[in-house]
Amino acid sequence: MSVFSGRTWWKRAASWLVAGFVAWGATGCALLSGTDPLPSWSDGPARQAIIDFVDDVTRDGSPNYVPPAQRIATFDNDGTLWVEQPMYTQFAFMIDQVKAAAPRNPQWADNPVYKALAANDLKGALALGEKPLLDLLVQANSGMSVEEYDRTVRQWFATARHPTLKRPYTETVYQPQLELLSYLRAKGFKTYIVSGGTMEVMRPWTQEVYGIPPEQVVGSSQGVAFDGKSLMRQPKLDFINDGPGKPVGIYMHIGQQPILAVGNSDGDLQMLQYATTGPGRRLGVLVHHDDGEREFAYDRQSPFGKLDKALDEAPRRNWVVISMKKDWKQIFPGKP
């Protein structure tokens, strides 16, 4: 993940440009030559429903044709584009910032939330209530300029490893979804991330990993304030882009309704409802984590990525449910 090390921004930008051409080139050539643009997807109803939808809204003369400017596709991130177990990567990062900031904050020594986190007892920290945990996290992740924070994010992603998958977090992304993102873009869609995670922890790496530039990343955010020179991070949450917040975030950032939304949890329920209500053909997609062997198996009771109401609503609304076990031949890049 050399992008996160000391290379200058223009070198990174050049590599992104090249990566963009390569990514488009592969998918574009696949489409032109008739080879499979979704090689990691098994033949089956999920894959077929997605391809049918895309063909129908992009084919000249189709009664459901949608012009490129309205081809908006929104993707949740955690559990939809990459792994969210055993906890959201965002939390792993923010907790590491608590530990890093502890020497400057001796008053935390008596804080039971801090004590639990310092002992790597996330369950214990969560048991003390969501608010005290969030308060400590946003405090530790504030007080610096947005540029300093951006550097911290890049450095962390360059070195941190997923605890059980033993690889950089940016390699815990799903290969079939990388193919789907490229396929949609080759078909004239604009692809957005719409995540409960904070924008500032995603934007430094989404272009390289997903081909999605910073301005197409919609997420939660911690407050920032301008001091005449820099934007300084404030110790408060500004917006929570989750559940009913997702349609709000989409409206504020994009100003248009998506025609395709992909999620995996009840936090994505309202995004899928919003995207699939209204005139014209629309599609909702849910990723179902049912592959305990290659990834993680969970749904209705999971503390992270709980999928309950949305799973019940899917058949009533004709949302596509992807079985990771059956529909994806390969889960992660480079390891078939």
Added chain:
Amino acid sequence: MSVFSGRTWWKRAASWLVAGFVAWGATGCALLSGTDPLPSWSDGPARQAIIDFVDDVTRDGSPNYVPPAQRIATFDNDGTLWVEQPMYTQFAFMIDQVKAAAPRNPQWADNPVYKALAANDLKGALALGEKPLLDLLVQANSGMSVEEYDRTVRQWFATARHPTLKRPYTETVYQPQLELLSYLRAKGFKTYIVSGGTMEVMRPWTQEVYGIPPEQVVGSSQGVAFDGKSLMRQPKLDFINDGPGKPVGIYMHIGQQPILAVGNSDGDLQMLQYATTGPGRRLGVLVHHDDGEREFAYDRQSPFGKLDKALDEAPRRNWVVISMKKDWKQIFPGKP
């Protein structure tokens, strides 16, 4: 302004696409053939400084070269891209919504702010304080879905006329700025609006008028909430994208620092400070309203678009100050 009447969205989209090609074509051809891409700008230091800057950051081999992904240009709207006198167009629109909603709100009859607005006495309404006025405006502009509101905006712009210029508001835009926007885009810039006005009142027409799509319009916003089917407008302001709020809005929406910012008032001061602080070559530009004959002459004392601190700061920071009188041969489209 047929775009605001009953044509379907796909016809509008098609006309935008055509308009986009035409706009690019004109500027692109001007650049290729060596003809002037800024014909409404007089030869002078302002025009020269802008062209020098653009050449310097876009020329291959320039020490100040900036790759396309970082060529972010942000423009204020009121007073920068279009007329803001005798009052912000946003206010004219919202006050008309107060009048339209009055029959459904008999309780307003005793509200002194309402009485002043009903008598077209904006000065009197403002004298009662900013908060009671804003409260009434956001109340009258809430309670409907975002789609209904969008239709209301389009209908209003299709029929309303500027009180003294006697033309549709979308024709009170500045011809030299339309040329500058096209020129920048032809040079690989991504052009954004960053306005104190609300996004929802601008987005329905910015693509056709400025060539700027909805997702590149950053502004203030009234709250919205998702009811399971629609986003409903709430009677409260959600974010004020003015003054120190502008760098915040830019960070949240774009996630990158602009290298060029154009404004005209103290409400743009922090946007210009933000854009022109940091590594690499950067440019701040202020439009100075000094042409009382062709437009309006005002600066330090104006209730709308006051330009005082920013005008003092401009020479210290090498910001370009555009004299509308001297630097612009033509103010409005179609009327040289």
